[in-house]
Amino acid sequence: MKNEYDNLKEAISILKKRKKIERALINEHFHDLVESIKPVNLIKGLFNSFTSDAEGKNSIVDNLMGIATGYLSKKVLVGGSHNLFKKALGFILQFGVQKAVVSNSDVIKDYASSIFNNLVSKKAKTEIIH
Numbered sequence: 001m002k003n004e005y006d007n008l009k010e011a012i013s014i015l016k017k018r019k020k021i022e023r024a025l026i027n028e029h030f031h032d033l034v035e036s037i038k039p040v041n042l043i044k045g046l047f048n049s050f051t052s053d054a055e056g057k058n059s060i061v062d063n064l065m066g067i068a069t070g071y072l073s074k075k076v077l078v079g080g081s082h083n084l085f086k087k088a089l090g091f092i093l094q095f096g097v098q099k100a101v102v103s104n105s106d107v108i109k110d111y112a113s114s115i116f117n118n119l120v121s122k123k124a125k126t127e128i129i130h
Helices: 004-036 039-052 056-078 084-103 105-129
Strands: none
Touching: 004 039, 056 084, 056 105, 084 105
């Protein structure tokens, strides 16, 4: 029959094993994340999505649009700063904006198209009046 001390030792042992497993999983996820955000792997992912997608042309345009807006957002926020914190924040912002633009590219394209159409129709109306 186990006493309280033995039960406590067993529980501690189980928790130590669990901690070791969870730490290994966190390290693995961290290394996967670091690998996925390397520029070479981002470019590979871009081309893989282009070749695997039936709408490859739209996919590459969406990704390029995301990369460009993410880069511009980073430049606006960080500029030429040498502050490590600002650079890290800019990096996070860049990929956040990039992901948001790629995820919502259809909405953005529709919105931009409607603005363009409104501008063109207003210009046509003013030319008719004059």
